[in-house]
Amino acid sequence: MRSLAKLxxxxxRSAERITYHLLKASNEEALDLADAIRDIKLRIRHxxxxxxxxxxxxxxxxxxTRRDQSLVCVVEQPKDLLSIxxxxxxxxxxxxxxxxxxxxxxIGPGDLTLDGLFKRxxxxxxxxxxxxxxxxxxxxxxxxxxxxxxIQNIVQQRFPKVAITRLARGLPTGSSIEFANKNMLTDAxxxxxxx
Amino acid sequence: MRSLAKLxxxxxRSAERITYHLLKASNEEALDLADAIRDIKLRIRHxxxxxxxxxxxxxxxxxxTRRDQSLVCVVEQPKDLLSIxxxxxxxxxxxxxxxxxxxxxxIGPGDLTLDGLFKRxxxxxxxxxxxxxxxxxxxxxxxxxxxxxxIQNIVQQRFPKVAITRLARGLPTGSSIEFANKNMLTDAxxxxxxx
Numbered sequence: 001m002r003s004l005a006k007l008x009x010x011x012x013r014s015a016e017r018i019t020y021h022l023l024k025a026s027n028e029e030a031l032d033l034a035d036a037i038r039d040i041k042l043r044i045r046h047x048x049x050x051x052x053x054x055x056x057x058x059x060x061x062x063x064x065t066r067r068d069q070s071l072v073c074v075v076e077q078p079k080d081l082l083s084i085x086x087x088x089x090x091x092x093x094x095x096x097x098x099x100x101x102x103x104x105x106x107i108g109p110g111d112l113t114l115d116g117l118f119k120r121x122x123x124x125x126x127x128x129x130x131x132x133x134x135x136x137x138x139x140x141x142x143x144x145x146x147x148x149x150x151i152q153n154i155v156q157q158r159f160p161k162v163a164i165t166r167l168a169r170g171l172p173t174g175s176s177i178e179f180a181n182k183n184m185l186t187d188a189x190x191x192x193x194x195x
Numbered sequence: 196m197r198s199l200a201k202l203x204x205x206x207x208r209s210a211e212r213i214t215y216h217l218l219k220a221s222n223e224e225a226l227d228l229a230d231a232i233r234d235i236k237l238r239i240r241h242x243x244x245x246x247x248x249x250x251x252x253x254x255x256x257x258x259x260t261r262r263d264q265s266l267v268c269v270v271e272q273p274k275d276l277l278s279i280x281x282x283x284x285x286x287x288x289x290x291x292x293x294x295x296x297x298x299x300x301x302i303g304p305g306d307l308t309l310d311g312l313f314k315r316x317x318x319x320x321x322x323x324x325x326x327x328x329x330x331x332x333x334x335x336x337x338x339x340x341x342x343x344x345x346i347q348n349i350v351q352q353r354f355p356k357v358a359i360t361r362l363a364r365g366l367p368t369g370s371s372i373e374f375a376n377k378n379m380l381t382d383a384x385x386x387x388x389x390x
Contacts (some may be wrong), residue, residue, distance in 0.1 A: 080372040087380035100338075135387055139373075152390055157241045168365030168386030171335045173378040175276040175367075183368040185282035191363030191388065192330055195347055 013073045019189065049120065051096040053078045055158060061093055062126060068092045069125035070132040074151065076100045076139060085138065092135070095120065100147040101140060117151070121159045133163040140169055228333040245306045246291040248273045256288055257321060263287045265327040269312065269346065270348065271295045271334060279332065287330070289303060290315065295333060295342040309378035312346070316354045335364055 006017035022030050046052070047059035054060070061067065071092030075081050096162050097112040104160070121131055134155060138144035152164055170188035171180055199210035217225050241247070242254035249255070256262065266287030270276050276289050292307040314324055327349060333339035347359055365383035366375055375383070 048315055069387030075372065077373070078301040083375060084375050084380055084384070087384075089381045090384055095339070116383070135384070137372060137383075139371050140368050141305075141371070148390075164390050165387040166390050167372075167383035168363050168388060169368055169383075170365040170386070171333050172367055172370075172375075173364055173382055176336070177270065177332060177362075178272070178278050180278060181368075182282040186284045187368055188332075188362035189279070189285055189330070189365075191386075192360040193341075193363060193366070193386065195235050195359050195361050 008011070041062060044078050044123065046096075046098075049096050049116075049126070052094060052096055052117060053083055058126070064093075066091075070129040071125045072120070072131050072133070073137050074148075075134040076138050076147070080139070092127075092133075097147065100143045101150060102143050112147070114154075115153070118154070118158065121155065124133065130161070131162055133165060136164065136166040140167070196390075201327075210376070212317065240295075241291075244321070246293055246311060247276055247288050247289060253321065258297070259388065260322050261286075264322045265324040266330070267315070267326050267328070268330040269343075270332050271339065271342070273365050275334070287328075288320075292342065295338045296345060297338050309346070309349075313349070313353065316350065316357060326357055328360060331361040334363070 001012070001015045004010055004018055005012050008192075010018070017026070017027060022033075023033050027065065031127060042056050044053055045057060046056075047054045047057055049058045049062040051122055052059050052061065056063075066090055070109070072095050073081075073084065073090060073092055074095045074097060075084070076097050078096055079183050081096060084090050094119050095113070097114070097117075099107055099112050103107065103113070120130075121134075124130055136148040136151060138148045155162055155164055168191060171184055175184075196207070196210045196214045198343055200207050204211070217371055238249055238250050240250075240252060240259055242249045242252055244253045244257040245253050247256065249327055251258075253327075263286055267285055267290050268276075268279065268285060269290045269292065270279070271294065273291055277289060279285050280295050284390075290308070290312050292309070292312075294307050295303055296302060296304065316329075321324055329346075331343040331346060333343045341363060350359055356364070363386060365386050366372070366379055370379075373381070
């Protein structure tokens with residue numbers, strides 16, 4: 001009970017309920033859970049190329065030769081990668097920063113996987129291609145923008161041949177102009193494109 | 196009471212409360228309201244250039260020579276114009292369609308202010324300049340897109356010199372990639388821009 005109650009969102013009452021459930025459950029169900037929890041620490045690690053969570057290293061995305069290995073999308077966290085994968089249209093690879101620059105919390109450039117990113121930029125990818133484009137897909141927040149700007153400055157200086165892009169900022173599909181806020185309308189107007 | 200109860204959002208109970216309020220109010224307050232209601236029908240009309248609601252015709256935006264009269268932002272409704280004006284960064288003029296194409300409701304091209312738009316495109320603006328760019332700022336919905344596409348097709352054919360742009364579609368500032376839906380991420384990725 002004490003071990004369970006340390007998990008996020010599980011209080012003493014829930015821990016008690018889960019404990020009684022496990023006592024009543026079959027040996028198999030309880031041991032399956034124990035094994036899964038052990039496996040998560042033993043088998044899941046960070047990919048040595050993109051730093052996404054994976055069982056195999058390099059991860060299945062980094063070794064997928066049907067993907068465009070010259071196109072790298074830089075995200076803050078593994079959950080952002082999952083979200084873009086769920087959209088189902090991106091066919092390049094990723095680089096997971098495992099955080100974003102938040103000086104107030106003491107998180108600086110050294111805490112992100114930037115060295116790994118610069119190493120990737122200076123050598124051929126797994127299929128022999130060089131990275132041609134870096135898509136900065138940090139969150140559209142002040143901290144995300146600061147992180148992207150930091151990466152942009154270094155990459156432009158050290159790897160001038162690499163194209164740097166960022167995700168389009170503007171009105172989300174299905175929204176309305178009437179209820180859009182000032183930032184959304186300013187971004188949408190500033191980023192308007194020829195049709 | 197019966198007149199008040201016909202207004203949207205006012206039921207019989209509210210109408211009763213308002214009626215008693217007016218009976219107790221000063222002559223001046225009651226007559227001010229009566230005058231304001233009369234004025235709204237007598238004095239507010241559509242601008243003969245941009246079709247926005249206005250007291251003076253042409254409206255103050257169409258006659259403002261500090262604005263870029265060669266840049267026309269096409270919106271569905273006056274409330275969309277207000278929203279863009281409230282953002283405070285747009286310095287061109289507008290054209291209000293007074294609707295959008297919704298064939299299911301029987302609203303076709305003839306019900307919008309398209310003739311007025313094409314007339315504006317074929318003659319000099321109030322300051323003598325020709326319209327150089329049309330920003331299609333219909334709502335980011337299926338009906339809004341259909342309306343923009345219809346305008347785009349005609350303008351490209353009849354006024355090939357006019358640049359046609361549309362508002363940027365993508366992630367709203369302050370949102371997060373993790374909780375963005377598929378459409379938002381696809382738009383943001385497809386519309387990514389060089390930095």
